[in-house]
Amino acid sequence: MKRDELGDLVAFLAVYEERSFTRAAARLGTSQSALSHTVKRLESRLALRLLSRTTRNVAPTEAGEKLAEALRPALDDIEARLGSLAALRERPAGNIRITSSRDAARQILFPKVCELMREHPDINVEIAVDHRFTDIVAERFDAGVRLGESVEKDMIALRIGPDMRMLVVGSPAFLAAHGRPGTPADLTRQNCINLRLATLGGLYAWELGRDDRAMNVKVAGQFTCNDPEMIIEAALAGLGLCCLPDQHLKPWIDSGELVPVLEDWCPSFPGYHLYYPSRLQASPAFALLLAKLRWRG
Template structure:
């Protein structure tokens, strides 16, 4: 069927439903004379009269009624399909790639994603866990999740988590053999468990702060890991002091398996942010994700 034939059939059905050329023309957004011409063209092509015209109204002929019986369900079906396609276009869908740390993935992203993805099955998310500061443009990521203090200035940043704190912890068994540090300088005589940074490969200097005084302390000890869970495990087993995110050891502190020291030198700091290039045009799926992640605490 040619396009103009479908247009003519729709015009006929509209006139039949309105029983008036003026109202039908207004509904179709055309002139009454153009609509009359369309109907005459359709009747000429089919070789039958479809409408009976009087001075007061318009009514389908027997042939017109027969055509309407076939036409209505067909055009209704087409309308329903077009509506469903429109809804599909407007419903958030597509792939989103995010680079994040393991801690950010487990504490901030996944609690939101497990509900969001169930509600929007057409959205696909890939999380790449990496503690280094990935170039999201070069590596073709849609966004990254990092601590607020580590964000590039040319990025749009959306806060997605609360402030965080670090904690210096050791086991009761360790402190039975070593005095608790009172000031950061006391760390020089302690056995500390180092964190090997994946980006750059250096050992992380413990960042401490109190009353606007900031210190970066290089510590020494028998062990170094590039995995925070292993630092916590070694600290629990009495091998030294660990410096980790507070929520990594909240249960161990509550259970008494670990003891916290120098707490007054561990203030809160900016938590996780979702960041992406300012020139990015967000898709519907990406906008839904940003809104769901946005921190409202």
């Protein structure tokens, strides 16, 4: 059915119900002559007379009665369904899909998502844990979580966590045996624990810097791993120094089991951000998620 054909049917039904072109035209916000032309066009297309017109009233023919009987339930159903769509727009409901690294999902995303789902039982959330850079548009995610410096320029980015630092730490026993490094150059003479990057497969070069001077330090040592938790265990066991985000290391630093070194060479950088396409029409559910996650520190 063409778009104008549906409009013709709606126009006919208004005349049928009002039994007047004048009243139907006022109801539809059009002129009487335009409405008369529309009904005539419909009759011509159907090759049937639908309305009998006199100078005093308008009455449906048998064909008009049958058409009206078929149209009214169908149009009522369409109106009801449109109303339900409006309710979805106004009521927080629906599905939200987010891709995130494991650490961001555990530390920031999951606690807030739990609150959101408890408060709004009609909202469903899927979190896909993945360390690779995901194309959220191609893979039909509503949003993703990355470090602020990694977000693409064509995305909207919402800060959801504090600034972070990569800290170099070692156990007290290791530092007592091997000494504390005073500069990044000293790391080349230390036993360091390497992190194998899950995304690219290469070794992470320790990102250090001071006074606008940035450097990437390639370290060496006996142990390499792609799992930060195991790297922390290795550092606790005295196998060497490691370099990981401060949020990972905080419990062991607070307990004294790991000691930061080279703190003056560990600058901060933008923490985790939720990012999503700029053209996304935010649903009420997604807007609530944004409000939950927005960093207020």
